[in-house]
Amino acid sequence: MSGPNTDFDPVEVTPLKSEEVEAARDAAVAAIEAATDLEQLKAARLEHAGDRSALALANREIGALPPQARKEAGKRIGQARGAVNQALARRQQVLEAEHEERMLVEETVDVTLPTDRLPVGARHPVTTGSELIADIFVAMGWEIAEGPVLEAEWLNFDALNLGPDHPARTMQDTFWADPADHGVVLRTHTSPVQARSMLTRTPPIYIACPGRVFRTDEYDATHSPVFHQVEGLAIDEGITMAHLKGTLDHLVSSLFGAGISTRFRPSYFPFTEPSAEMDMVCFVCRGTGLATGDDGAADAASCRTCRGEGWIELGGCGVVNPRVLTACGIDAERYTGFAFGFGIDRMLMFRHGIEDLRALFEGDVRFTTAFGSEI
C-alpha cells in the first residue's frame, strides 16, 4: 500500500493494478465471511470498507490517473467495492438473524410467573344482581324507580292499605325513627317507592324498584335486619293477573334459563287483591325434586336447591288493591295494576349456592371478587 499519489506522472499506480484490487477484494470478502458476530463484522467493515480501507484508498488514486485510464480503474474498483458491500450485506443479514435467534432464546422467561402486581376490584353481587334484574325490566320498556330508606310511615304503610292496626306496624317488625310517633320508619319494603310513583305520575306506569329494606329480624344464616328487595308495579288500562304471570315468567326465564316458569298460590297481602305467593320451577332439578349426581344422572336423593320440592318460593304478588290506587290518586275504575316483590339476597343465595346470607354483608374481598363486575 502507498500513500496518496502526489505526482502526476502517468505511470501505473500499484494499488490500481488489477491483481492488487482483486487481492484487496478477496481479503475483504474473506474477512467478512470470517466474521462470526456483528462485532467482528463491524471491525471487518471498518478495515475493508471504511475510509481507510485499501479499496477506499485505491479509489482516491483514480483521480491521479490519466483520463484514459480512469474509466478502466474506476470500473475495476467499483466492481470490487460492490462485491465487498454485497458480502457485507449478506453477512450482516446472516449474523443479524443468528443474533436475533440467540437473543430470543436468551430472553426466554418463565411465563408461569405470577402477574398479580395490581389489585383486582369487583362490584358487590347485590349491586350487579339488582342491575341484572333492572336490565331485564328496562328491556321490557319498564323504568327503574328509587326512593329514600328512611320513609314516611304513611307511604310505607297507610297508602298501601296497611292500616294503623296492621301487625306489621309493631315495633317487633319495623324500625322506627325516634320518636316513634313522628311518622318515619326505615322502609320495610320498597313498596313506598311504588306509592311515590303512583302519587307523582300518571298511568301507564311500569316500574321496578330494587333497593335496601329493613326489618327487625335476627341476624343469622338466612335472616338479616338489612336486606334487599326488588318490587315491580304495572298500572295501565286492562292490566290483569295474566300480565303479572307473563311478566314473572319472562323474568325468571331471563334470570334462570328458558323453560323456567312460575306458579301462583293464593295468599294475602294488604296491598294486593287477589294476592298470590309465587314459586318458580327449581332451575337445578327443573322441577323433578331429585338431586343430580356428578354424572348428570338423577339419583334418589332430594335436590338441595329446592329441598326436593321441585319449586322455589320466590315472593309475593297480586293485583293492586283498588284502595291503594285510590289513596295514591289513580282512577281505580279506569286502571288496574299488578305488583310483585322478592328478595334479591335470597335470590342470589339460591342462584349462586351461597350458604350463609351474612357473606353478603361482611365485605370479605375473597367472597366479592369471585363475582367480578357483572353477574
Add this chain to the structure above:
Amino acid sequence: MKAPVSWIRELVDLPADVTTDDLTARLTALGLKLEAVERAGAGITGPLVVGRVLTMEPEPQKNGKTINWCTVDVGDANGTGEPQGIVCGAHNFAPGDLVVTVLPGGVLPGDFRISARKTYGHVSAGMICSSSELGLGEEHDGIIVLPADAGEPGDDVFDLLGLREEVIEFEINPDRAYALSLRGIAREAALAYDLPYVDPAERDVPPADDHGHPVVVDDAAGCPLFVARTVNGFDATAPTPDWMVRRLQQAGMRSISLGVDVTNYVMLELGQPLHAYDGDTLDGAIRVRRAEPGERITTLDDTDRELSPEDLLITDATGPIGIAGVMGGARTEMSASTTHVVVESAHFDATSVFRSGKRHRISSEAGKRNERGVDPRLPEVAADRAVELLTALGGGRADTGVTVVGQAPAPAVVHARADLPARVTGMPISAETTVAHLRAVGCTVEVDGEVLTVTAPTWRPDVTDPFDLVEEVARIVGYDEVPSVLPTEAAGRGLTREQRLRRRVGRVLAGAGCVEAISFPFVGEATFDALGLPAEDPLRRTVRLANPISSEEPAYTTTLLPGLLRAAARNRGRGAAGVALFETGTVAFPVDGGPAPIYGVEQRPSDAELQALLDAIPRQPQHLSVVLAGERERAGWWGEGRDAGWADALAVLRRVATELGIGLEVAAATRMPWHPGRCAEVAVGDGDDRVVVGHAGELHPRVCKAFDLPARSAAVEVDLDALLRHAVDVVPGPVVSGFPLAKEDVALVVAESVTAADVEAALVAGAGELLESIRLFDVYRSEQLGEGRKSLAFALRLRAPDRTLTDDEIVAARQSAVDAAVELTGAVQRV
C-alpha cells in the same frame, strides 16, 4: 293452626283414598298454606298390641330399684297364644289392666328395635309402653293403662292411640281467620273436593230468656254480642276423655281440666273463643266496659297488669274478671271444686282485642282468633255446644237461663259486575261460574243483569270489596289457570342519567382495584369517637332509631366510613396484606320540623300535603366512600410492593372524576378522621355552582389505631349525588391535532407554602391556548434551594390545531407561562 286429618274427615266425608299429600296440595291451591304434616306414629312399626297383665311379681334389685316381672296375655299376637314374659320398671298398673305392649320385632321412635333380651335374670320378650316411648308426649308418669273396654288382648293399638294420625299444620293468612277452626278447614276441604258440607255451626239453640246470668254491655261497639250460659252440678274433677285430650294435644294445646278443655275444644272445632267462669266466684252481673284509669287485673297467667282506659274489660261488681277476648282473670278461674260454671261466648271488636293484646303483650289462642275476626253468628252456637259437652262429660245439667245481649253485626253487602273476575284475572270466567263459586264459598248472590249483589258469609268479615270477590272466584277456578301474557304497552326511557352514572362509578372503582362492600348503616357515639370527630361535628347529628338492633348503635349513619373501616380491618384480620374497599349508599341527616303527617287513604293527599310529608323525612344523600389499607401494589419477582397512602385515595377519586368528566378542585383541609397534614378537601363546579363534595387523604394515625388498621391507611368520602350533578352531560368532541408536539420542561422554585395546584394554575393561565397539557413530574428539595423552598418541575406540551409551531411561538408561550408563575406564586425559574 294444627288440624288432625281424622277430625277433618269427621266433618267432611272425604273419599277414603284421598291421601294427606293430596289434601294439603288441594288446600294449598285454595289458599291454606301448608306449614308441616306431623305423623304421630312416625317411626313405630308393629307388633304393637293390647295386652292384659296376668301376673306381676315385684323383684327388688341391688341398685335399689324394684322391677316387675310380668306375664302378659297378648292373644295370638305372639304366634303362640302363650303369655308373654316382660320385665317392666313402672308400677302404675295392676294385674288385670290392659296395657300397650310392643313385641319383639317392633320398632319404637328413635329406631329403638325391640327384641327378646336377657335382663334382671329374666328373658324379657317385649316392652310395656309409656306415652313418651311412643312419642305421644309426656303427660303421664308410668305406662299407659288403657280403659277396660279398650279392646281384647292381641288387638292392634295403632288406631286406638291415634298412631296412624296425621296432623296438618297450616299457616293461616289474615283473610282466612275462619280457617283457625276445624269448621273452617273442613269447609275448604269440602270445597277442594266439591263435596257437600254440613256446617257444625248449624245447630238449634235455645232461645234467649231473662233468667240466665245477668249481663250488661256498656260498650256495644266493643262487644256487639254477649252470650252467657250456665251449667250447674258440674264435676270439675271428672277426667277429660282420651279422645278429647288427644285432639287438644294434636292441635298443640295442653289438657288442663275438663271445664277448660271443653272451651278449648269448642274453640278448635268452631272457631269461637269461650271462657268458663266459676259461677260461685262471680260477684253479681257481668258488665262489659272500658277500664277505669289505674284499674288492675291478675290474668290467668298469674301476671298482675295495669289496665289502660282503652282496654275492653269483662267485670263483675268486684272488678275486672277478664281482658275482653284476650285472657280471663285469675279471681274467677275454675278450680277443682267448681260446680257452677258460667260460659261466656261473645263477639268482640277485632281492633280492640288486637290493641289490648299488643299493649299487654299477650298472645293467646283466643286473642289470635278474636283479633282476626270471628264469625259473629257463633256465640250462641258455641255456648250451646260447650254446655252440651260440659253436661255430657262433667255430669251437670244445663241451666234453662240463656243470656243474649246485643246482636251479631250484619255481614257486608258487596256490589260487583259479574265480569269483574274475568277482567281482573285474565281468565275466561263466565258470569255463571262467578255466581256458582261465590255461592260455593258461602256468599248469598243476587243477580240483576250484569250486576251482582253479594252478601258475604258471616264467617268472612274480610270480604268487603269487589276485588275480594275476585280472589274467591279465582282461587276456586285455580291460580294455575291464569294465562301467561306479557304486557305490551310499556314505553320506558331506559335508565336515568343518575342510574347510568352510578354504574359507571362502580365499574371505574372496580377497575381501579377496589372491591365493593355493603355495611349495616347503624352507628353510635363510640363510632364517632373512634373517628375522632369533635363534639360539635355535624356528623354526630343523627337520625336515631326508637328500637335499634343494638343500643350501642342506635342511629342511622351519617358517614359510610365506619362500616368500610371495619370491613377493611376484618379483611386484614383474615390475612389480606392489602385491601381496597368502596361503598355507595345512603346516609341520613335529620331535618328540622314536626312529625311526618298521617293522612287518610280515601283520596290522594293534595300536592301541598304530599310536599309536607316529603319535607318531614330526613335528608338522605347517596355517599361514596373508599378505604385503602396496607399493600396497594404487591411485592413480587418484579420488585418491591407499595403500601397505600394519601395519594392513592386522591388517585381513586380522580379516576372517578375523570370518568364523569368532572374537574376536581383540590385544597388542603383539616378534618377528622383524616391526618391534618394529609387531607384534601375536594370541590367541584364554579362560582355559585361550586360545592365541596367531600374529602380524601390519609387517615389520622389515631383513627387507624382505633380501627386496627395499618398506619397510612387512606380514605375518601364524597357526596355522590353532588358529584353526579356535575358530571358532564354530553361530551363535546375534542379536536385532536396531528401537528408536531413541542415539549417544554420548566423547573420553578417556590416557597413550601405554595401548592403544586397554584403553580400549575399559573402556568396554565400564562401559557395560553397553545398549551395542550401540563404535568408535574418532579418535586425537589436541597440545601442549595434553601430552607422552606422546593423546586417543582413541569412538562408542558404545546401544540396548535392548525399548524406547526415556530420556535418563536414556543419560546413565547413558555416564557409567558413562567412569567405568570413568577408573578402569581413568587416562583423563581431554576436554571
